[in-house]
Amino acid sequence: MAELRTEEFLVNMGPHHPSTHGVCRLILTMDGEKVVAIEPVIGYLHRAIEKICENRTYPQCTPLMDRFEYVTAMATEHVYALAVEKLAGLEVPERAEYLRVIMVELNRIASHLIFWGVTAMDVGAYTPFLYGLREREDIMDLFEITCGQRLTYNYIRIGGVSKDIPPEFVPKCREFVKMMWSKFSDYEGLLNGNPIFLGRMKDIGVLTPEAAIAYGASGPVLRASGVKYDVRRNDPYSVYDKFDFEIPTQPNGDCYDRFIQRLDEMKESLKIIEQALDNLPEGDIKCKVKPKLKPPEGEVYSRIESARGEMGVYIRSDGTTKPMRVKLRGSSYNHLMLVPEISTDVLIADVVAIFATLDIIMPEVDR
Amino acid sequence: MTRDELKEHILKKYDGLLTPLETGVFDLMCEVKPANLTKVARMLYDDEQLKFDFLNNIAGVDTGEQFEVVYSLSSISNNLRLDFKLVLSYDQAVIDSVKDIWTAADWHEREIWELYGIDINNHDNLKRFLLPDDWDQGYPMRKDWDAPDFVRMPEL
Numbered sequence: 002m003a004e005l006r007t008e009e010f011l012v013n014m015g016p017h018h019p020s021t022h023g024v025c026r027l028i029l030t031m032d033g034e035k036v037v038a039i040e041p042v043i044g045y046l047h048r049a050i051e052k053i054c055e056n057r058t059y060p061q062c063t064p065l066m067d068r069f070e071y072v073t074a075m076a077t078e079h080v081y082a083l084a085v086e087k088l089a090g091l092e093v094p095e096r097a098e099y100l101r102v103i104m105v106e107l108n109r110i111a112s113h114l115i116f117w118g119v120t121a122m123d124v125g126a127y128t129p130f131l132y133g134l135r136e137r138e139d140i141m142d143l144f145e146i147t148c149g150q151r152l153t154y155n156y157i158r159i160g161g162v163s164k165d166i167p168p169e170f171v172p173k174c175r176e177f178v179k180m181m182w183s184k185f186s187d188y189e190g191l192l193n194g195n196p197i198f199l200g201r202m203k204d205i206g207v208l209t210p211e212a213a214i215a216y217g218a219s220g221p222v223l224r225a226s227g228v229k230y231d232v233r234r235n236d237p238y239s240v241y242d243k244f245d246f247e248i249p250t251q252p253n254g255d256c257y258d259r260f261i262q263r264l265d266e267m268k269e270s271l272k273i274i275e276q277a278l279d280n281l282p283e284g285d286i287k288c289k290v291k292p293k294l295k296p297p298e299g300e301v302y303s304r305i306e307s308a309r310g311e312m313g314v315y316i317r318s319d320g321t322t323k324p325m326r327v328k329l330r331g332s333s334y335n336h337l338m339l340v341p342e343i344s345t346d347v348l349i350a351d352v353v354a355i356f357a358t359l360d361i362i363m364p365e366v367d368r
Numbered sequence: 369m370t371r372d373e374l375k376e377h378i379l380k381k382y383d384g385l386l387t388p389l390e391t392g393v394f395d396l397m398c399e400v401k402p403a404n405l406t407k408v409a410r411m412l413y414d415d416e417q418l419k420f421d422f423l424n425n426i427a428g429v430d431t432g433e434q435f436e437v438v439y440s441l442s443s444i445s446n447n448l449r450l451d452f453k454l455v456l457s458y459d460q461a462v463i464d465s466v467k468d469i470w471t472a473a474d475w476h477e478r479e480i481w482e483l484y485g486i487d488i489n490n491h492d493n494l495k496r497f498l499l500p501d502d503w504d505q506g507y508p509m510r511k512d513w514d515a516p517d518f519v520r521m522p523e524l
Contacts, residue, residue, distance in 0.1 A: 043498065052508060214422055300391050300397065319431070325431065330425040
């Protein structure tokens with residue numbers, strides 16, 4: 002019998018595909034059912050935030066930072082505020098730093114809950130999504146009583162935070178932490194040992210530590226590949242050097258490890274919140290900032306550990322009220338670069354799992 | 369290694385290649401001549417005492433007088449941070465790619481090429497990605513480029 006003629010073909014995934022978490026187009030080159038190559042096409046959410054910042058004063062840029070990465074908007078505000086404070090030489094009151102840490106860690110848990118639910122939904126399990134959003138709702142309520150917003154907070158300002166927490170915040174937050182600790186047995190019992198889930202996640206999209214470092218992967222993705230590196234520990238900022246927490250890592254770097262990694266990190270965030278609530282000092286929540294803030298000439302690259310990985314901002318000041326250049330570095334940018342690297346010889350369904358476990362969100366890529 | 373020890377090490381071992389500047393307000397900032405870029409990058413990567421294996425960020429800057437390209441590096445194994453920059457004149461806006469050393473440079477360089485019009489040597493993937501495919505209105509991150517409906521904010 003004559004040989005059958007075969008040839009590669011293209012499959013267009015996105016831009017509006019539910020598993021691309023935003024607007025991202027993947028051009029897949031397929032050989033039968035196997036993926037041969039992937040080309041990500043981005044730019045659908047490019048809002049030129051960096052260019053807009055150049056025409057605004059330093060405090061006016063803070064609300065834009067919320068739109069850069071809206072799933073953990075507290076972290077984006079934090080990294081921007083830290084960078085401007087370094088440039089202008091501002092000393093932030095300790096109470097403000099503690100409040101920032103509480104908010105950022107709460108936001109990290111909220112982000113990981115979305116990750117946990119959405120990843121499970123992408124591979125076909127619907128229940129975690131409802132559970133995850135149910136708990137996230139309590140965090141959103143805590144933010145709402147603090148600053149009135151649920152997604153774009155504009156809470157962490159240059160020099161401190163915008164307002165103090167209301168009296169009911171601390172008891173409500175303790176209640177949430179207690180409730181959250183009791184949920185992990187549910188979470189872990191739902192999927193972690195499910196044979197169908199394991200089949201979809203184990204040994205899929207394996208990322209070696211060498212490739213992770215070369216591609217600039219950071220945060221949970223880097224740690225799931227076994228590299229123990231966390232900006233909160235290795236380059237401490239804010240008051241993170243005062244807390245006692247572990248840096249969890251996983252051995253294999255596959256989709257399953259990245260999934261488990263986030264569950265482990267939520268527990269560490271809870272530990273940090275507990276310690277911050279116990280030691281929350283009294284005092285000012287904002288240092289004196291001139292209305293016409295003019296940082297002296299200079300430049301700084303400031304970085305923090307956001308829920309997705311290293312988030313950085315490079316600011317160049319020319320001594321005027323407006324920044325000369327603001328460059329935002331989102332970890333999803335580097336993680337999206339990784340997708341073609343780790344998704345060769347997999348099925349289309351595995352691409353969905355890989356994309357989900359890297360926890361890419363597109364506004365952070367396109368800016 | 370503290371910031372001062374790093375500076376001393378750089379002055380001793382990278383004399384003439386990396387020049388420490390005073391503009392870095394937190395981490396050490398150095399200047400590199402564009403012609404020496406790949407050589408310095410390779411040395412920083414291979415140096416056992418430094419081993420800058422992680423490229424955090426590349427930022428293009430248009431100061432109104434010249435271009436600058438700022439590289440932010442860190443070392444995972446030695447826990448260090450270093451920034452260095454290249455200064456380019458408008459009529460010689462060409463840099464070499466460091467993609468072979470840090471794969472992460474791929475998209476960062478592509479972005480600088482697209483938004484600033486700085487040419488990248490030895491880069492095999494220079495295609496539009498943030499701007500529309502049919503974009504023909506120049507390089508939007510340059511200081512002399514304004515959007516058609518742009519209104520400059522008055523100085524406070």
